[in-house]
Amino acid sequence: MTILELTSYATLLFLLALLLVSITNQTWFSKLRLPPSPRALPIIGHLHLLGPLIHHSFHDLSSKYGPLLYLRLGSVPCIVASTPELAKEILRAQELTFSSRKHSIAIDLLTYNSAFAFAPYGPYWKFIKKLITTELLGNRILNQFLPIRTKELHHFIRYLANKAEASERVNVTEELLKLTNNIISQMMLSIKCSGTDNQAEETRSLVREVTKIFGEFNVSDFIWFCRNLDLQGFRKRIEDIYRRYDALLEKIILDREELRKKKETQEMTCDSGDDDVKDILDLLLDAMENENSEIKLTRNHMKALVLDFFTAATDTSAIAIEWSLAELINHPMVLEKARKEIDKVVGNNRLIEESDCRNLPYIQAIIKETLRLHPPIPMVSRKSIKECNIHGYLIPKDTLLFVNIWSIGRDPKYWENPMDFKPERFLQSNKGDELIDIKGQDFQLLPFGTGRRGCPGISLAMQELPTILAVMIQCFNWRVVNPSGVEMNVVDMDERPGLTAPRATDLVCVPMARLNAYKILD
Numbered sequence: 001m002t003i004l005e006l007t008s009y010a011t012l013l014f015l016l017a018l019l020l021v022s023i024t025n026q027t028w029f030s031k032l033r034l035p036p037s038p039r040a041l042p043i044i045g046h047l048h049l050l051g052p053l054i055h056h057s058f059h060d061l062s063s064k065y066g067p068l069l070y071l072r073l074g075s076v077p078c079i080v081a082s083t084p085e086l087a088k089e090i091l092r093a094q095e096l097t098f099s100s101r102k103h104s105i106a107i108d109l110l111t112y113n114s115a116f117a118f119a120p121y122g123p124y125w126k127f128i129k130k131l132i133t134t135e136l137l138g139n140r141i142l143n144q145f146l147p148i149r150t151k152e153l154h155h156f157i158r159y160l161a162n163k164a165e166a167s168e169r170v171n172v173t174e175e176l177l178k179l180t181n182n183i184i185s186q187m188m189l190s191i192k193c194s195g196t197d198n199q200a201e202e203t204r205s206l207v208r209e210v211t212k213i214f215g216e217f218n219v220s221d222f223i224w225f226c227r228n229l230d231l232q233g234f235r236k237r238i239e240d241i242y243r244r245y246d247a248l249l250e251k252i253i254l255d256r257e258e259l260r261k262k263k264e265t266q267e268m269t270c271d272s273g274d275d276d277v278k279d280i281l282d283l284l285l286d287a288m289e290n291e292n293s294e295i296k297l298t299r300n301h302m303k304a305l306v307l308d309f310f311t312a313a314t315d316t317s318a319i320a321i322e323w324s325l326a327e328l329i330n331h332p333m334v335l336e337k338a339r340k341e342i343d344k345v346v347g348n349n350r351l352i353e354e355s356d357c358r359n360l361p362y363i364q365a366i367i368k369e370t371l372r373l374h375p376p377i378p379m380v381s382r383k384s385i386k387e388c389n390i391h392g393y394l395i396p397k398d399t400l401l402f403v404n405i406w407s408i409g410r411d412p413k414y415w416e417n418p419m420d421f422k423p424e425r426f427l428q429s430n431k432g433d434e435l436i437d438i439k440g441q442d443f444q445l446l447p448f449g450t451g452r453r454g455c456p457g458i459s460l461a462m463q464e465l466p467t468i469l470a471v472m473i474q475c476f477n478w479r480v481v482n483p484s485g486v487e488m489n490v491v492d493m494d495e496r497p498g499l500t501a502p503r504a505t506d507l508v509c510v511p512m513a514r515l516n517a518y519k520i521l522d
Contacts, residue, residue: 035070035079035393043223045072050217052497055378058082059407068391074222078400079390082407084414084443087450089390090401091380091443095451096121098382102400104221106213106238110245112300116308120385121452127295128305131287132456136280136309142460144277146354148186152179153468154521157351157475161517163510169481172325173506176318177204179468184313188280188306189252199252206245207310213237214311215499249303256281280309312457316376317464319502323374324366324469326491326507327421329478334423338362342474348515352474357466363473365423367465368438371447373421378406378501380449405446406501414444438462476511483508 038061040046050057050073062069062082069080081090090098099121107118116132119125135141156179163170181204182192191199218234220226260282278286284305288297328335341362346352357363380403387397410418416425426435436442439458440450448455455461472478480488494504 033392033394035068035390035395036065037070037072038065040072043074045074045076047073047222053495053501054497055404055406055501058379058402058404059410062404062407068393070393073400074219076222076400077396077398078402079395080402080404082404083411084408086391087380087403087405087408087443087446091382091403091446091450091453094388094390095453097386097388098384098401099452100383100385101453102381102383104214105218105235109238109242110210110213111307112304114298114301114304116305117312124295127293129452129456135283135287137456137460139459141280141283142463145187149183149354149464149467152182152186152192153471154351155182156468157471157517158521160472160476160511161513164476164513167510169485169508169510171506172509173318173322173503176321176468177208177314180317180321180464181207181310181314183464184310186279188309189256190279190281191252199248202244202248203310204314206241206248207307207314209241210245210307211311211315211499213241215497245307246303249306253281253285253299253302256285260285281306309457312455313460315500315502317461319376319500320367320370320374320461320465321468321472322503322507323376324370324465325472325478326493326503327370327373328366328473329480329491329509330493331421334366334421335473338366338470338473342470346474348474349520351517351520352467352470354463354467357463357470360466360470361427362423363466363470365426367462367469368426368436368445369421369423371438372409372415372445374501375405375409375447376500376502377447379404380446380453382453403446408444408446474514475517476514479510479512481508481510 038046038049041048049061049071058069058080059082061071062080067081067083068086069082071078071080081087101118101120103118107115111118116125116128119128156175159175160170185191185203189199191203213234216234219231220229220234284297284302287293288299288302328338341360342352345359346356382401384395384397384399384401388395408414412418428435436445438445438447440446440448440454443450448458448461480491482488491507492503492505495501496504
């Protein structure tokens with residue numbers, strides 16, 4: 001027998017063994033009384049049924065096989081839940097069972113295996129959650145950073161006013177990303193994208209690369225015998241992003257440590273600096289240097305937390321505002337109603353402030369309706385740490401969970417005329433019930449998740465989003481144009497795949513001034 005024949009024979013045996021293992025696994029799983037499932041293929045399982053927009057694919061499959069669905073993604077078992085009742089059962093009643101998160105090659109390397117968002121539920125996670133909610137994003141700190149948010153918003157409005165005066169196009173997508181990135185960059189690191197300081201610009205670019213690669217499909221994460229193979233070049237891309245991000249953060253941290261040493265020296269010789277406003281990096285360095293801390297933070301913990309903040313506060317906020325504006329442009333009657341509310345409550349002699357938004361219920365309703373139809377992160381994902389039972393089905397340990405909040409937000413069983421953009425649904429109770437809110441207690445609407453793993457940045461988001469949108473409505477009309485400059489009647493509402501769910505194409509508009517922005521900014 002020749003070497004070629006031996007190689008072919010060995011390959012055939014290997015493929016037959018894989019087929020046998022796949023069939024055996026399917027037979028074994030079928031005896032477990034798993035949730036309904038489509039027929040799987042050997043090796044790849046149900047991967048062939050998924051398109052680029054995973055939440056859309058899950059929605060279509062759930063419509064056919066039921067609200068609790070079992071899938072095998074390569075060698076990884078998962079379940080998909082698509083109703084508020086299931087979300088409540090899994091994320092509240094069995095919250096601790098599903099307290100873990102899926103890891104991937106990209107997540108493990110880019111988050112230094114230390115990210116709060118992906119950390120297992122335990123002492124470290126509890127310590128960081130407490131640190132974030134009481135110190136880093138507590139009301140005191142958020143109020144302390146209000147001047148930063150106001151200053152950046154005013155700079156954004158001046159830029160738009162200049163473009164309106166010149167009748168020039170604006171890439172709203174890019175400018176909203178710059179705005180949200182500048183806000184979090186200054187809150188985190190006291191840097192912004194302007195002048196000769198390109199650190200924030202580089203950070204913004206890296207964050208977009210991170211969120212993009214987190215959401216891409218890597219075959220090595222799902223098919224066991226490909227784990228050590230880099231078939232799609234993912235590992236090379238991941239390592240390149242990691243090197244650039246680590247070098248950038250290391251320089252920022254080193255510069256800050258030098259600055260802190262100088263301040264300490266000055267404070268030893270004179271009483272100054274006590275009233276300086278600390279950014280979040282300073283607070284993290286304080287925590288790292290605290291010898292009495294219950295958890296000893298490392299440098300890698302700090303870098304991972306900075307990445308957590310950037311990924312959570314840049315893309316998602318910009319995406320939500322852009323979807324809101326796109327819906328308003330496509331629904332001029334809703335836009336006009338929002339303007340009337342603003343004119344009545346605030347008027348045209350000053351710019352809207354964060355404190356005004358509590359008196360703008362229709363603006364708040366627009367944000368909630370946008371988050372229902374276009375949640376920036378369309379699925380809540382978890383991983384089971386032990387075997388459990390859900391509605392009579394046995395769910396094995398280490399099963400991935402996807403709660404499809406995008407699908408829940410469009411289900412006619414829970415929402416009247418779900419495809420209609422109707423903010424009024426958040427202004428009046430349905431059949432005498434309480435109004436639905438977004439804080440994680442109403443499982444029909446979970447844009448920020450719920451429970452222990454819910455987003456700790458909800459307070460910042462709900463101060464930022466309505467204020468930015470309201471100011472854009474107050475100051476400008478918006479004429480949508482295509483890349484060639486031709487005016488468009490409607491905004492395209494297709495999505496782009498990834499960890500987040502932004503619009504597929506950038507929103508390009510010519511802003512037209514409604515009032516003298518320069519005058520009310522002075």
